[in-house]
Amino acid sequence: xxxxxxxxxxxxxxxxxxxxxxxxxxxxxxxxxxxxxxxxxxxxxxxxxxxxxxxxxxxxxxxxxxxxxxxxxxxxxxxxxxxxxxxxxxxxxxxxxxxxxxxxxxxxxxxxxxxxxxxxxxxxxxxxxxxxxxxxxxxxxxxxxxxxxxxxxxxxxxxxxxxxxxxxxxxxxxxxxxxxxxxxxxxxxxxxxxxxxxxxxxxxxxxxxxxxxxxxxxxxxxxxxxxxxxxxxxxxxxxxxxxxxxxxxxxxxxxxxxxxxxxxxxxxxxxxxxxxxxxxxxxxxxxxxxxxxxxxxxxxxxxxxxxxxxxxxxxxxxxxxxxxxxxxxxxxxxxxxxxxx
Amino acid sequence: xxxxxxxxxxxxxxxxxxxxxxxxxxxxxxxxxxxxxxxxxxxxxxxxxxxxxxxxxxxxxxxxxxxxxxxxxxxxxxxxxxxxxxxxxxxxxxxxxxxxxxxxxxxxxxxxxxxxxxxxxxxxxxxxxxxxxxxxxxxxxxxxxxxxxxxxxxxxxxxxxxxxxxxxxxxxxxxxxxxxxxxxxxxxxxxxxxxxxxxxxxxxxxxxxxxxxxxxxxxxxxxxxxxxxxxxxxxxxxxxxxxxxxxxxxxxxxxxxxxxxxxxxxxxxxxxxxxxxxxxxxxxxxxxxxxxxxxxxxxxxxxxxxxxxxxxxxxxxxxxxxxxxxxxxxxxxxxxxxxxxxxxxxxxxxxxxxxxxxxxxxxxxxxxxxxxxxxxxxxxxxxxxxxxxxxxxxxxxxxxxxxxxxxxxxxxxxxxxxxxxxxxxxxxxxxxxxxxxxxxxxxxxxxxxxxxxxxxxxxxxxxxxxxxxxxxxxxxxxxxxxxxxxxxxxxxxxxxxxxxxxxxxxxxxxxxxxxxxxxxxxxxxxxxxxxxxxxxxxxxxxxxxxxxxxxxx
Numbered sequence: 075x076x077x078x079x080x081x082x083x084x085x086x087x088x089x090x091x092x093x094x095x096x097x098x099x100x101x102x103x104x105x106x107x108x109x110x111x112x113x114x115x116x117x118x119x120x121x122x123x124x125x126x127x128x129x130x131x132x133x134x135x136x137x138x139x140x141x142x143x144x145x146x147x148x149x150x151x152x153x154x155x156x157x158x159x160x161x162x163x164x165x166x167x168x169x170x171x172x173x174x175x176x177x178x179x180x181x182x183x184x185x186x187x188x189x190x191x192x193x194x195x196x197x198x199x200x201x202x203x204x205x206x207x208x209x210x211x212x213x214x215x216x217x218x219x220x221x222x223x224x225x226x227x228x229x230x231x232x233x234x235x236x237x238x239x240x241x242x243x244x245x246x247x248x249x250x251x252x253x254x255x256x257x258x259x260x261x262x263x264x265x266x267x268x269x270x271x272x273x274x275x276x277x278x279x280x281x282x283x284x285x286x287x288x289x290x291x292x293x294x295x296x297x298x299x300x301x302x303x304x305x306x307x308x309x310x311x312x313x314x315x316x317x318x319x320x321x322x323x324x325x326x327x328x329x330x331x332x333x334x335x336x337x338x339x340x341x342x343x344x345x346x347x348x349x350x351x352x353x354x355x356x357x358x359x360x361x362x363x364x365x366x367x368x369x370x371x372x373x374x375x376x377x378x379x380x381x382x383x384x385x386x387x388x389x390x391x392x393x394x395x396x397x398x399x400x401x402x403x404x405x406x407x408x409x410x411x412x413x414x415x
Numbered sequence: 416x417x418x419x420x421x422x423x424x425x426x427x428x429x430x431x432x433x434x435x436x437x438x439x440x441x442x443x444x445x446x447x448x449x450x451x452x453x454x455x456x457x458x459x460x461x462x463x464x465x466x467x468x469x470x471x472x473x474x475x476x477x478x479x480x481x482x483x484x485x486x487x488x489x490x491x492x493x494x495x496x497x498x499x500x501x502x503x504x505x506x507x508x509x510x511x512x513x514x515x516x517x518x519x520x521x522x523x524x525x526x527x528x529x530x531x532x533x534x535x536x537x538x539x540x541x542x543x544x545x546x547x548x549x550x551x552x553x554x555x556x557x558x559x560x561x562x563x564x565x566x567x568x569x570x571x572x573x574x575x576x577x578x579x580x581x582x583x584x585x586x587x588x589x590x591x592x593x594x595x596x597x598x599x600x601x602x603x604x605x606x607x608x609x610x611x612x613x614x615x616x617x618x619x620x621x622x623x624x625x626x627x628x629x630x631x632x633x634x635x636x637x638x639x640x641x642x643x644x645x646x647x648x649x650x651x652x653x654x655x656x657x658x659x660x661x662x663x664x665x666x667x668x669x670x671x672x673x674x675x676x677x678x679x680x681x682x683x684x685x686x687x688x689x690x691x692x693x694x695x696x697x698x699x700x701x702x703x704x705x706x707x708x709x710x711x712x713x714x715x716x717x718x719x720x721x722x723x724x725x726x727x728x729x730x731x732x733x734x735x736x737x738x739x740x741x742x743x744x745x746x747x748x749x750x751x752x753x754x755x756x757x758x759x760x761x762x763x764x765x766x767x768x769x770x771x772x773x774x775x776x777x778x779x780x781x782x783x784x785x786x787x788x789x790x791x792x793x794x795x796x797x798x799x800x801x802x803x804x805x806x807x808x809x810x811x812x813x814x815x816x817x818x819x820x821x822x823x824x825x826x827x828x829x830x831x832x833x834x835x836x837x838x839x840x841x842x843x844x845x846x847x848x849x850x851x852x853x854x855x856x857x858x859x860x861x862x863x864x865x866x867x868x869x870x871x872x873x874x875x876x877x878x879x880x881x882x883x884x885x886x887x888x889x890x891x892x893x894x895x896x897x898x899x900x901x902x903x904x905x906x907x908x909x910x911x912x913x914x915x916x917x918x919x920x921x922x923x924x925x926x927x928x929x930x931x932x933x934x935x936x937x938x939x940x941x942x943x944x945x946x947x948x949x950x951x952x953x954x955x956x957x958x959x960x961x962x963x964x965x966x967x968x
Contacts, residue, residue, distance in 0.1 A: 119917050126933045130759070147917035150931065156653035163826045166834050166917065177651070225737065226533075250633075252650040253931075287633060288931035297737045299533030321737040404652060415636065 118349040122171040128369035151255025165343035174255030180400035195358035199374040203335035212335035221307030233327040238277035245302035247286040256334040260306035263332030267392035310370035330392035438818025461660040478618040484561025493572035514719040515566040518906035520626030525723030562719040571613040623811030731939035749940040763925035771904035774843040775897040782851030808849040851896035858892025
């Protein structure tokens with residue numbers, strides 16, 4: 075009896091080993107990685123709120139050029155910030171790319187970034203979009219406008235207040251600012267620079283403004299004709315859709331809009347600092363900047379020509395003071411949620 | 416016998432506790448402890464939060480309405496399939512489980528694309544524009560969720576009605592006084608108990624659902640508990656402790672409901688498998704019964720499968736989405752993009768397949784061990800293990816996911832699997848272990864004790880007994896459990912959204928992110944491929960079950 079019990083136990087043991095082998099084979103892989111650390115210095119973890127295609131193109135070009143392997147997590151700005159928060163005990167990312175400079179500034183203020191002052195090509199990059207001490211660089215930007223469906227729209231809107239008119243009733247939406255970094259930038263910039271902003275937004279609400287998920291979700295509603303216009307539409311997505319033949323067009327209201335820079339920075343806890351620096355250098359290089367322009371974004375380097383889109387100096391801009399924006403953005407976001415949610 | 420004794424118990428319990436219970440403890444710990452001190456301020460903060468009560472109200476309301484919705488579909492359907500001439504079309508049952516197998520977020524995206532302004536409905540029938548507005552409301556959400564969940568209730572009701580059709584009614588006819596008394600004293604109690612059990616499960620499943628609220632609910636501004644937890648974890652500004660307290664609350668709600676369900680189950684469960692299988696009587700219907708039945712079945716299939724799948728397939732084939740349904744606007748470009756080697760969609764899909772296969776294998780092995788230990792659940796220890804291993808079934812997935820994140824990020828852990836692929840597999844294993852345990856248990860329960868006795872008499876080593884007799888006999892249940900686990904893992908969304916390491920996507924998160932930032936057409940192409948695969952697996956599953964006996968889920 076005893077012997078049998080032992081045998082049975084052995085059987086269970088074998089099965090368990092199999093089970094754990096199934097469950098844990100990836101774990102072993104990871105341990106290998108840890109033990110082979112010096113060699114593995116050549117990988118880099120990037121959390122990027124980039125447009126899908128651009129992030130992938132940059133990753134590919136960077137890997138080809140430097141031989142450094144990039145592990146990429148893509149998500150909205152909100153997702154990346156929350157992931158960083160959740161991983162505080164156990165940091166993973168080296169480089170972070172956000173679609174909002176204010177959020178980036180927030181990371182710097184809470185001491186989560188490290189400075190890389192002598193990045194190559196840093197001088198050519200728009201200083202308005204970057205931190206003077208080199209904590210982050212605005213390597214690209216999108217301007218926020220009104221994207222509208224060309225089939226369903228007789229007369230294009232000219233300014234923000236136009237969308238409060240009856241003809242746009244139940245036909246307008248806006249990306250959810252708690253998901254979209256650029257939408258928060260818009261809310262902040264617009265309410266900061268325009269005294270009447272909140273009144274206009276109340277009117278939008280009365281006019282049936284819908285809060286519609288992340289940027290592409292909001293734009294998709296316009297593309298398919300569910301809505302006729304997206305407020306704070308990210309322009310590069312609209313240009314891209316237009317190039318694909320979708321019936322969509324984007325305008326920048328003549329009283330001015332917000333240009334939302336997308337910034338890159340190196341995290342303080344980064345394990346692969348050298349690779350991270352190489353990544354920043356690459357984004358700021360002419361090659362990287364051309365990739366940016368090809369994705370219909372505004373390059374951080376003004377000398378790089380843009381493709382089939384309005385250049386920076388053709389876009390009427392609101393006068394926004396970004397100092398201490400992050401704290402104020404939270405206020406704006408809360409107020410927005412109170413009104414619309 | 417094998418799988419007895421203290422050590423086996425200790426081992427299995429450790430396994431289950433580490434992977435399934437520790438995460439729940441982590442949630443409680445995170446909620447109640449601050450700097451090593453007991454702290455209830457977090458809970459107070461949650462209770463003071465008006466939004467919490469509001470979302471709780473929404474969740475409960477939704478649960479109740481979905482019970483109503485599923486009843487409206489499932490009850491007539493069960494009657495039609497047992498009391499009319501449609502009883503003989505068994506293929507209907509497979510068709511009717513397709514809605515349940517369809518990932519809910521894909522189904523509701525299909526509905527959105529169909530019903531929205533300028534959506535497919537308006538393109539096909541411009542005069543139907545008025546439906547749009549009334550559809551994008553709580554009504555539409557209840558309808559989508561009911562159409563997704565009804566197969567569950569339907570199968571339960573149908574099985575009960577089938578059993579009653581047999582010996583019980585015969586007995587009632589022989590000994591009964593009047594048919595009215597037969598109904599109230601025999602049929603009704605039997606139906607009611609299984610209906611109550613079924614609808615409580617529907618309620619729990621509705622509370623736990625994430626996909627439909629995340630897609631359709633966010634569209635109409637209807638927040639529920641699961642989306643609220645998810646947003647505290649994944650939106651800026653993050654509030655992790657709020658997420659854990661909400662998880663704890665949801666967990667408690669589900670445990671309470673489960674307790675009542677058990678109470679009712681124990682009180683009203685009769686041994687209905689009493690030997691005699693129902694004699695098959697030829698049913699002849701009046702023409703209007705037949706017409707009505709087919710009409711009802713047709714409408715249900717149209718609504719639960721036809722419409723969502725129409726939108727999904729059309730969208731995956733569209734060239735220019737803004738041009739709508741037009742000749743010449745269709746191409747296989749999205750599929751080409753998916754099947755280009757190295758494409759993000761394809762690798763996401765393959766990741767899902769790999770994760771799901773590993774999960775299916777691991778849960779089958781652990782499930783087998785657990786099932787062999789539990790047997791009929793006669794001793795306290797067996798019952799404890801039974802309870803723990805089935806717990807993930809009554810606790811919403813997102814609660815487990817939050818717990819796993821908290822647990823594997825704990826600062827005192829010497830090593831962690833967080834941010835590796837192993838984390839994904841562990842999470843899936845925890846979430847889906849109940850499926851394999853249930854399937855294997857039910858096929859174990861069909862083994863007559865004489866088998867065990869004869870093997871004991873003629874038995875060589877017990878290893879040989881297991882290898883040559885027991886496991887082969889259980890193989891059908893094991894495979895069915897694996898298949899089910901595979902299907903469910905393939906569509907898991909919320910775990911993927913929260914725990915995938917960098918550079919890794921699953922089919923589900925890929926589809927979801929195509930809606931957020933990318934190309935909807937490609938997302939839908941991946942959805943079509945996933946669903947096609949699921950349906951093939953379902954037919955395999957059915958075939959497997961028909962080969963011998965029945966393994967009820």
